[in-house]
Amino acid sequence: MKKLINEKTHFLADMLKGLSIANPQLEIKDETIVVKKNKKDKGVAIVSGGGSGHEPAHAGYVAEGMLDAAVCGEVFTSPTPDKILNAIKAVDNGDGVLLVVKNYAGDVMNFEMAQEMAEMEDIKVATVIVKDDIAVTDTEKRRGVAGTVFVHKIAGYLADEGYTLDEIQSRVEHYLPQIKSIGMALTAPMVPTTGQYGFDIDDDEMEIGIGIHGERGISRTKIQTVDQIVDQLIDALQKEVSANKLIVMVNGMGGTPQSELSIAVKYIAQVFEQQNVEVGHWFVGDFMTSLDMQGLSVTLMPYEETLSKALTAPTASPYFN
Amino acid sequence: MKKLINEKTHFLADMLKGLSIANPQLEIKDETIVVKKNKKDKGVAIVSGGGSGHEPAHAGYVAEGMLDAAVCGEVFTSPTPDKILNAIKAVDNGDGVLLVVKNYAGDVMNFEMAQEMAEMEDIKVATVIVKDDIAVTDTEKRRGVAGTVFVHKIAGYLADEGYTLDEIQSRVEHYLPQIKSIGMALTAPMVPTTGQYGFDIDDDEMEIGIGIHGERGISRTKIQTVDQIVDQLIDALQKEVSANKLIVMVNGMGGTPQSELSIAVKYIAQVFEQQNVEVGHWFVGDFMTSLDMQGLSVTLMPYEETLSKALTAPTASPYFN
Numbered sequence: 054m055k056k057l058i059n060e061k062t063h064f065l066a067d068m069l070k071g072l073s074i075a076n077p078q079l080e081i082k083d084e085t086i087v088v089k090k091n092k093k094d095k096g097v098a099i100v101s102g103g104g105s106g107h108e109p110a111h112a113g114y115v116a117e118g119m120l121d122a123a124v125c126g127e128v129f130t131s132p133t134p135d136k137i138l139n140a141i142k143a144v145d146n147g148d149g150v151l152l153v154v155k156n157y158a159g160d161v162m163n164f165e166m167a168q169e170m171a172e173m174e175d176i177k178v179a180t181v182i183v184k185d186d187i188a189v190t191d192t193e194k195r196r197g198v199a200g201t202v203f204v205h206k207i208a209g210y211l212a213d214e215g216y217t218l219d220e221i222q223s224r225v226e227h228y229l230p231q232i233k234s235i236g237m238a239l240t241a242p243m244v245p246t247t248g249q250y251g252f253d254i255d256d257d258e259m260e261i262g263i264g265i266h267g268e269r270g271i272s273r274t275k276i277q278t279v280d281q282i283v284d285q286l287i288d289a290l291q292k293e294v295s296a297n298k299l300i301v302m303v304n305g306m307g308g309t310p311q312s313e314l315s316i317a318v319k320y321i322a323q324v325f326e327q328q329n330v331e332v333g334h335w336f337v338g339d340f341m342t343s344l345d346m347q348g349l350s351v352t353l354m355p356y357e358e359t360l361s362k363a364l365t366a367p368t369a370s371p372y373f374n
Numbered sequence: 375m376k377k378l379i380n381e382k383t384h385f386l387a388d389m390l391k392g393l394s395i396a397n398p399q400l401e402i403k404d405e406t407i408v409v410k411k412n413k414k415d416k417g418v419a420i421v422s423g424g425g426s427g428h429e430p431a432h433a434g435y436v437a438e439g440m441l442d443a444a445v446c447g448e449v450f451t452s453p454t455p456d457k458i459l460n461a462i463k464a465v466d467n468g469d470g471v472l473l474v475v476k477n478y479a480g481d482v483m484n485f486e487m488a489q490e491m492a493e494m495e496d497i498k499v500a501t502v503i504v505k506d507d508i509a510v511t512d513t514e515k516r517r518g519v520a521g522t523v524f525v526h527k528i529a530g531y532l533a534d535e536g537y538t539l540d541e542i543q544s545r546v547e548h549y550l551p552q553i554k555s556i557g558m559a560l561t562a563p564m565v566p567t568t569g570q571y572g573f574d575i576d577d578d579e580m581e582i583g584i585g586i587h588g589e590r591g592i593s594r595t596k597i598q599t600v601d602q603i604v605d606q607l608i609d610a611l612q613k614e615v616s617a618n619k620l621i622v623m624v625n626g627m628g629g630t631p632q633s634e635l636s637i638a639v640k641y642i643a644q645v646f647e648q649q650n651v652e653v654g655h656w657f658v659g660d661f662m663t664s665l666d667m668q669g670l671s672v673t674l675m676p677y678e679e680t681l682s683k684a685l686t687a688p689t690a691s692p693y694f695n
Contacts, residue, residue, distance in 0.1 A: 055560040055577070055668055057600040057634035059641065064633070071636035074643045075624075075656040108632040239376040256376070279378040303396075307631040310666045311429040312385070313378035315392035320380065322395045335396040338692075345631045345668065347376055371659075371695040 087112040097212040098144035101153040104129040109372035118368030119209035131159030137167030149177030149218035155197025156184040179222040185234040188262030199304040199341040200232035210363035236350030238263045265343040280320040296355035298331040307342030408433040418533045419465035422474040425450040430693035439689030440530035452480030458488030470498030470539035476518025477505040500543040506555040509583030520625040520662040521553035531684035557671030559584045586664040601641040617676035619652040628663030
């Protein structure tokens with residue numbers, strides 16, 4: 054297995070330890086919870102998390118202006134309710150906690166259970182569930198993918214602005230249905246804990262609509278050129294997002310070099326130019342990955358002044374820019 | 375070939391176009407020169423460049439606090455002297471231009487020729503050559519690798535501080551012999567312009583001492599665990615850098631997920647802890663890559679207050695942090 058790891062069973066613990074060494078403002082609690090050493094003493098705390106393997110999500114976004122805590126499960130495995138509860142308790146200062154949850158059965162169940170446990174201890178908790186992956190037809194079953202990172206940033210901004218938990222929840226829920234993503238892969242992720250690829254794919258194949266945990270997509274073809282690929286992604290996204298000004302994220306899947314993300318940007322911009330659609334902001338980089346998978350996802354949101362302000366407000370996270 | 379590209383001959387042009395779209399403060403001149411739209415009107419201009427395929431190097435570092443221009447050759451191919459000359463002319467404001475050159479025969483020759491041509495036009499130019507790759511025994515033949523990014527940051531800082539061209543050159547030359555790097559690879563880079571891998575390597579093999587253009591390394595073995603790998607890298611580096619406080623860069627080679635870089639940090643930190651060596655700053659991420667190669671390099675520099683200030687001063691580049 055071509056991985057820079059020690060023992061496969063140490064993947065999560067080693068990764069979090071390294072992250073906290075390189076970012077001394079972070080602290081690891083209870084082995085799986087990443088918090089800021091400098092806990093904020095007022096304002097709603099934003100907590101997210103889920104299985105690992107999506108770095109820099111979520112731990113890399115624990116920073117001023119974004120998350121207060123990330124609860125990290127093992128690779129592609131939901132964190133348990135007790136860990137989520139401990140994260141909530143670690144960051145709550147009395148103003149309440151917003152949970153940002155990607156729409157996967159395990160995550161939704163465990164975060165919900167943690168919310169109930171926290172409420173029994175009189176902590177105010179609200180949950181928002183991200184379902185941005187349009188590759189899944191049933192809108193209620195849509196997975197939470199790269200758009201989740203926009204939600205971290207929006208929620209973190211609203212908390213910094215001093216909004217209450219209810220206000221943040223309702224504002225985030227205003228934006229949630231507007232965030233649409235779709236991904237594609239050239240290769241499958243190699244899962245370090247199993248030593249197996251997330252799926253099988255031939256050397257001359259690619260797949261559109263894949264998830265971030267090795268979930269199969271909606272169409273598999275011979276490898277196409279990037280302009281053909283982004284045409285299909287944008288076309289699918291624009292069936293759900295129609296606006297003449299957009300915010301665009303081009304997200305690398307972990308093994309995609311930056312050069313190729315830049316090339317994709319060129320062809321995405323070309324599509325929008327032909328349509329007279331303006332792009333207000335581009336976010337290009339590795340935001341929500343699937344281990345070492347090669348591929349990308351595109352996320353679109355209609356442009357809005359408040360949204361623009363939220364997404365471009367400063368954050369101490371080096372991974373969101 | 376598993377690449378998100380259009381035509382392989384368009385790789386460079388498409389990439390620079392995409393980069394300038396996503397970073398509207400940048401401008402492409404003469405097809406291969408990346409400059410800031412907002413040219414500075416005084417102070418030494420810092421110019422670097424070389425073959426492409428090392429993104430975010432060098433174009434991603436064209437930003438306040440780092441480079442004024444990057445001249446981008448085709449993949450793994452030196453830019454021509456006329457392009458370098460045009461870059462020099464595009465950014466010179468009368469205070470002179472420092473060229474930061476990685477030690478490769480083609481780069482050194484072409485930048486030298488450009489310097490001579492610029493001097494004939496009465497532009498003050500100085501050159502510093504980075505030779506940080508200790509995998510090459512002959513110190514004069516050492517390649518310029520990830521340490522070059524530290525040089526961009528140091529030079530950019532000194533220019534912002536208002537030092538003259540001579541002063542910047544001599545200060546950078548003070549640091550140059552202290553910057554030491556060594557890399558390793560699990561996989562070879564797939565070169566988009568040829569459709570060939572940079573070298574052959576088996577599924578169960580790794581190599582220490584590789585370069586950033588597919589150059590072979592110094593030892594090939596079966597894949598080892600990351601702790602064994604970093605032990606060897608640090609051991610080699612410490613034959614040349616002995617200090618009880620260090621600045622450390624852990625650089626991904628393009629296809630390495632951030633999780634694995636974090637894991638490497640843990641084990642590097644463990645080595646230093648055992649030695650009672652302190653780390654003043656960690657820089658962890660993709661700084662100087664080799665297309666989609668999986669692997670990493672480690673760069674060490676002895677800690678120094680001025681150096682620390684230079685490396686941590688703000689820059690507008692999203693790729694240096």
